[in-house]
Each structure stands twice: as structure tokens, then as C-alpha cells.
Amino acid sequence: MASRKANMDFTNFDQRQYPTVTPKVGYAEWANTYEASGRTGSWLAAKGVSQIDGVDFTPEMLTQAGMRKVYRRLQEASVENTGLPGATYDLLIMSLADEHLARLEPTYLEASRLSSDNAKFVVVGMHPFMFLTGMPTHFNDQQGLPKAIETHIHLFSDHFAAATTGGWRLREAVEGLIDDRWFEVKPKWKPLRGTPVNYGYVWARKL
Numbered sequence: 001m002a003s004r005k006a007n008m009d010f011t012n013f014d015q016r017q018y019p020t021v022t023p024k025v026g027y028a029e030w031a032n033t034y035e036a037s038g039r040t041g042s043w044l045a046a047k048g049v050s051q052i053d054g055v056d057f058t059p060e061m062l063t064q065a066g067m068r069k070v071y072r073r074l075q076e077a078s079v080e081n082t083g084l085p086g087a088t089y090d091l092l093i094m095s096l097a098d099e100h101l102a103r104l105e106p107t108y109l110e111a112s113r114l115s116s117d118n119a120k121f122v123v124v125g126m127h128p129f130m131f132l133t134g135m136p137t138h139f140n141d142q143q144g145l146p147k148a149i150e151t152h153i154h155l156f157s158d159h160f161a162a163a164t165t166g167g168w169r170l171r172e173a174v175e176g177l178i179d180d181r182w183f184e185v186k187p188k189w190k191p192l193r194g195t196p197v198n199y200g201y202v203w204a205r206k207l
Contacts, residue, residue: 010151015134018148023100024058026149030139031060038065040095045070049091055082080106086113095124099137099151104158108166112205121168121203127175127196128153159201168203175199 021029031037041052053073056062062074077083079097092111101107111121126137136148160170176198178189 008153008155010131010136010153013132013134013153014136014148016136016138016146016148018136018138018146020136020148020150023149026137026139026147027056027058028060029141029147030149031058031064034061034064034139036096037061038068038070040093041065041070042068044093053084053089055079055084080110082110082114084114087116089114090116090119092119092121093124094122096126098123098125098154098159099131100149101154102152104154104162105165108162108168108203111203112166112168115205117205119205120171121163123159123201123203125199127199128155129196130198133192133195156199156201163201163203167205169206170201171204172202173199 027034037056038054041054044052051072052070053075054062054065054071055075055077056065057076057078059076062076065071066074075083079094080101092114094107094111098104098107108121115121131151131153136151138146138148141147156173163170175196178186178192178195178197182189182197
């Protein structure tokens with residue numbers, strides 16, 4: 001009998017069959033046209049947060065984030081091993097990264113190491129149901145040709161197991177659906193109306 005992990009391998013669902021690159025290679029190529037790098041930091045700064053540190057394993061993405069002038073520190077590192085000081089942060093955010101992680105446990109454990117006693121850990125990403133439609137994370141390279149970035153599917157139960165292993169407790173969970181607002185920027189997604197497209201989980205050290 002095939003293992004659950006094998007059953008959820010994205011290659012079982014891939015409908016695009018684009019050439020696939022690693023996340024580090026893909027985001028290095030995508031960086032010049034990727035508009036989201038540093039966006040979370042800008043949002044936090046607009047809300048009055050004054051001390052913001054960021055990590056990314058791609059120097060090119062860090063350069064783009066640095067242009068926003070809102071970060072106290074930007075560090076080249078993975079979310080699994082950030083190198084940041086432990087027991088320091090009241091709020092941790094991971095955005096659009098989990099689909100590029102083969103395993104979730106190391107990231108939730110690292111977040112636990114970084115967190116203060118009353119910290120919150122917000123995880124935002126593309127909904128696994130979107131990947132089940134056969135669409136990987138992808139971009140167009142400098143020649144205008146599509147490339148996929150290595151994609152992993154993690155269900156909510158995977159996040160829950162990894163988070164509780166790291167000592168986190170779920171405080172809130174939200175899921176977004178494809179609706180008319182998405183069609184303004186993604187008109188080709190109309191056949192996917194109503195499909196879960198993204199999610200947000202808020203984890204707490206204490207309930």
C-alpha cells in the first residue's frame with residue numbers, strides 16, 4: 001500500500017508539466033518581477049510595528065525586500081534554521097513558503113525556539129486544494145517561458161501535527177475562496193470559482 005506521503009506527492013496531480021526548478025533557483029530567477037517580496041514587512045510597518053526582521057534563502061529576494069526600507073534586519077537563511085536569536089519574538093509570520101518545504105516539523109520547531117512565552121505564529125499560504133487542481137507554483141522566466149517551482153502538498157492535519165509537536169496551539173483558521181475579486185487579476189480561473197485558494201492559521205504558545 002502506498003504511503004500517505006506518496007499519495008500526496010504533487011507529481012501525482014501535476015497538469016502543467018512545466019520544467020521544474022528548486023525553490024532557490026526559481027525565486028532567484030523570479031525576483032525581478034516578483035512583487036510580493038517584503039510585502040508582509042511593509043504591511044506590519046504600516047500597522048505601527050517598528051522592529052521587523054526578515055529571512056529568505058534567496059539573496060535576490062532579500063534585495064527586493066530591502067528596497068522597502070522597513071526591515072531592521074534581513075538575513076539569508078531558511079525558515080527551518082533562521083539563525084535569529086531565540087526566545088525573542090512576540091509575532092512570527094511565514095507567508096507563501098510551506099509548499100516549498102518537504103517537511104513542516106523543523107519550521108514549527110524553529111518558530112517555537114524564536115518565540116517569546118506569549119508569541120503568535122501566523123502561517124499564510126496557498127490552499128492545498130489549489131495544488132490538487134494540478135497547478136504548481138510557477139512563473140515565466142526571462143524568455144517568457146513557464147517554469148514550475150518544486151511544490152509540496154501539506155494538508156491541515158500535517159500543519160496541526162507539526163505545530164503541536166512544536167508546542168503551538170491553534171487560535172484561528174481562515175480559508176479564502178476564488179470569487180469575482182480573483183477574476184479581476186486571474187480571468188482564466190473562472191472555471192475554479194468556489195475553490196479554496198489560500199489559508200491563514202494563527203498559532204499561539206498559550207491559549
